[in-house]
Amino acid sequence: MFDKLLIANRGEIACRIIRTARRLGIATVAVYSDADRNALHVRMADEAVHIGPAPARESYLQAEHIIAAALATGAQAIHPGYGFLSENAGFARACTERGLVFVGPPSAAIEAMGSKAAAKHIMGEAGVPLVPGYHGANQEPVLLRQEAERMGYPVLLKATAGGGGKGMRQVWSGDEFDAALAAAQREASASFGDATMLVEKYLTRPRHVEVQVFCDNHGNAIYLAERDCSVQRRHQKVIEEAPAPGMTAALRDAMGTAAVQAARAIDYRGAGTVEFLLDEDGSYYFMEMNTRLQVEHPVTELITGQDLVEWQLRVAAGEELPLQQQDLTLRGHAFEARIYAEDPDNDFLPVTGTLAYLRAPDESSHVRVDTGVQQGDEISVHYDPMIAKLIVWDESRERALQRLSTALRDYRIGGTVTNLDFLYNLATADPFRRAELDTGFIERHQTLIFRQRQQDLQRDLPMAALALFLHRQQQAAPPGCLDPWSPWGSGTGWRLNEPHLHHVMLHCHQHDVNATLEPLARGGFSICIEGQHTELRGELRGDELVFEQDGHRRRATLACTTEGFTLYLADGACHFRELRPDTGETAQNAAAGGLNAPMNGTVVSLLVEPGSDVQAGAPLMIMEAMKMEHTIRAPGDGTVSQFYFAPGDLVDGGAPLLAFAASEDARA
Numbered sequence: 191m192f193d194k195l196l197i198a199n200r201g202e203i204a205c206r207i208i209r210t211a212r213r214l215g216i217a218t219v220a221v222y223s224d225a226d227r228n229a230l231h232v233r234m235a236d237e238a239v240h241i242g243p244a245p246a247r248e249s250y251l252q253a254e255h256i257i258a259a260a261l262a263t264g265a266q267a268i269h270p271g272y273g274f275l276s277e278n279a280g281f282a283r284a285c286t287e288r289g290l291v292f293v294g295p296p297s298a299a300i301e302a303m304g305s306k307a308a309a310k311h312i313m314g315e316a317g318v319p320l321v322p323g324y325h326g327a328n329q330e331p332v333l334l335r336q337e338a339e340r341m342g343y344p345v346l347l348k349a350t351a352g353g354g355g356k357g358m359r360q361v362w363s364g365d366e367f368d369a370a371l372a373a374a375q376r377e378a379s380a381s382f383g384d385a386t387m388l389v390e391k392y393l394t395r396p397r398h399v400e401v402q403v404f405c406d407n408h409g410n411a412i413y414l415a416e417r418d419c420s421v422q423r424r425h426q427k428v429i430e431e432a433p434a435p436g437m438t439a440a441l442r443d444a445m446g447t448a449a450v451q452a453a454r455a456i457d458y459r460g461a462g463t464v465e466f467l468l469d470e471d472g473s474y475y476f477m478e479m480n481t482r483l484q485v486e487h488p489v490t491e492l493i494t495g496q497d498l499v500e501w502q503l504r505v506a507a508g509e510e511l512p513l514q515q516q517d518l519t520l521r522g523h524a525f526e527a528r529i530y531a532e533d534p535d536n537d538f539l540p541v542t543g544t545l546a547y548l549r550a551p552d553e554s555s556h557v558r559v560d561t562g563v564q565q566g567d568e569i570s571v572h573y574d575p576m577i578a579k580l581i582v583w584d585e586s587r588e589r590a591l592q593r594l595s596t597a598l599r600d601y602r603i604g605g606t607v608t609n610l611d612f613l614y615n616l617a618t619a620d621p622f623r624r625a626e627l628d629t630g631f632i633e634r635h636q637t638l639i640f641r642q643r644q645q646d647l648q649r650d651l652p653m654a655a656l657a658l659f660l661h662r663q664q665q666a667a668p669p670g671c672l673d674p675w676s677p678w679g680s681g682t683g684w685r686l687n688e689p690h691l692h693h694v695m696l697h698c699h700q701h702d703v704n705a706t707l708e709p710l711a712r713g714g715f716s717i718c719i720e721g722q723h724t725e726l727r728g729e730l731r732g733d734e735l736v737f738e739q740d741g742h743r744r745r746a747t748l749a750c751t752t753e754g755f756t757l758y759l760a761d762g763a764c765h766f767r768e769l770r771p772d773t774g775e776t777a778q779n780a781a782a783g784g785l786n787a788p789m790n791g792t793v794v795s796l797l798v799e800p801g802s803d804v805q806a807g808a809p810l811m812i813m814e815a816m817k818m819e820h821t822i823r824a825p826g827d828g829t830v831s832q833f834y835f836a837p838g839d840l841v842d843g844g845a846p847l848l849a850f851a852a853s854e855d856a857r858a
């Protein structure tokens with residue numbers, strides 16, 4: 191086994207690889223860009239080497255810098271993680287040529303799977319079942335259409351160089367064919383510089399089931415069961431699980447054997463994943479092979495009790511596979527949820543921001559959190575906005591799902607928008623519980639999954655008011671006063687024979703609220719909001735809050751960030767901010783906040799002339815962040831007097847973008 195390993199990656203996967211290397215007694219070298227100088231993976235590694243500026247193409251994709259770092263530090267092997275250079279055959283080859291071990295398959299195996307059409311051809315030859323389709327070189331539109339007609343609609347057009355769902359189009363009838371082909375070709379040329387298409391039968395309700403395979407350099411090859419990754423949005427996985435619900439031993443064996451056959455067909459080594467579409471009738475078809483460790487590998491680890499990174503390192507060091515097929519046992523059920531800084535209500539647009547408050551659920555034999563960030567870290571425009579992977583395990587699917595929803599509720603993130611509520615809604619949706627899975631799941635159950643937490647003003651406003659009051663008191667408490675019974679340390683304002691009222695003003699659920707808190711002699715407060723009285727006790731210790739109402743005690747967490755407060759309750763989070771009487775902060779000013787940059791990014795275009803009158807909702811300018819566009823719209827009728835930025839300018843999140851004057855009528 192090598193004694194020093196360089197990890198050519200960042201974030202959670204770099205941290206996860208370092209953990210295993212450390213357990214095996216292997217020293218670790220991290221690499222980092224300017225943006226990651228203080229990142230967790232850099233702090234965890236034994237050594238770290240700077241490889242360039244923040245943009246990935248100038249740092250994490252610079253093969254030469256990474257190889258130089260390995261040679262300079264005396265690392266003998268490079269683990270590429272996933273993404274970045276992990277499926278770059280040139281990089282794998284360059285490592286080998288420089289005497290470094292690439293922890294992954296030989297470059298020829300990566301190349302063989304690089305084109306979807308070529309991969310299908312190889313798999314067809316090896317006897318692995320394929321979706322009926324045309325994968326030929328002749329790209330005449332007339333011929334492609336004939337092929338589509340021969341297999342029968344619906345069909346799917348796919349870019350052979352494709353990935354991430356780009357260059358893909360469903361075609362439901364002959365009339366649509368030509369237009370769909372042209373659109374898919376345009377997208378494929380723009381994204382991959384290659385418009386070659388394949389045509390295949392479109393399965394209307396398939397599941398995405400993938401098989402984990404492993405091969406060593408001694409002729410051994412096994413499969414480590416399957417993962418069901420059917421729950422996808424925009425062809426991207428959201429929640430993965432293992433084993434696949436409803437999988438029979440016979441089908442597992444058949445799919446596993448086909449996957450091993452696929453790996454053998456390209457003389458594979460190390461960890462790989464063979465993706466299949468599983469049709470309603472139990473037929474399965476090869477889709478593609480990923481020649482690296484997958485994001486969702488932890489669910490396989492939890493049901494097999496194996497550490498797949500350890501297996502990768504052992505195989506790369508020339509050892510035999512730790513287990514043979516018949517020795518592998520499966521136990522229980524595991525889920526993984528990907529937690530992202532993104533806005534599910536805004537088409538999953540990635541969001542940047544500072545993780546001002548971050549509290550993961552406690553880890554145990556049932557709950558695992560793979561992350562690469564800490565409180566205070568920034569989610570920047572430069573990299574994938576994943577915050578963490580939450581992985582849970584239990585004896586049955588039902589119990590594991592229960593673990594998942596509880597852990598999602600216990601995950602507390604403040605300072606940026608996340609998909610936590612979306613994941614929670616998904617995990618608790620009845621059809622998901624019943625495992626009615628297929629790749630159209632999210633689309634079909636939109637209303638169930640995108641539902642917002644019920645706003646309950648009666649419930650939330652008094653709690654928010656009390657939380658704010660207790661927070662203020664905590665800030666003002668004399669630091670030396672530790673005696674909880676001392677009257678000098680008490681800030682309740684309770685006085686003998688003389689009620690003393692406290693006032694707090696806050697903005698919560700789009701309401702400006704003026705609350706009065708009257709301390710009660712028997713403890714707690716009577717909280718008055720718009721004439722409604724609520725009796726509530728509360729105690730705040732650090733950020734842990736306990737409320738009591740009519741003898742019912744509930745726990746909550748209060749997170750305080752520069753944006754305001756978030757009160758995390760058992761049934762969801764409630765956001766609010768303090769209004770101070772003298773700042774003149776009104777609802778109108780808050781609406782104008784919509785003209786600030788929603789994230790760090792670049793100005794793409796200005797859509798109106800300065801001085802133009804516009805109507806409410808009119809698009810004013812377009813910003814881009816993380817390769818996605820975001821439109822800034824007029825908050826009301828009015829005039830745009832000036833833009834503060836020009837196309838191409840870089841803008842910090844929160845910066846004012848333009849001067850806007852609401853029209854007289856709108857103000858009246």
Ligand code: ADP
Nearest residue numbers: 321346352353354355356391392393398425629
């Ligand atoms: P990419 O490499 O762009 O991610 P894939 O070939 O892996 O594309 O397919 C991505 C997803 O598209 C699959 O997980 C599945 O949901 C859907 N898909 C692919 N091929 C078919 C098909 N023939 N019928 C139905 N859905 C498909």
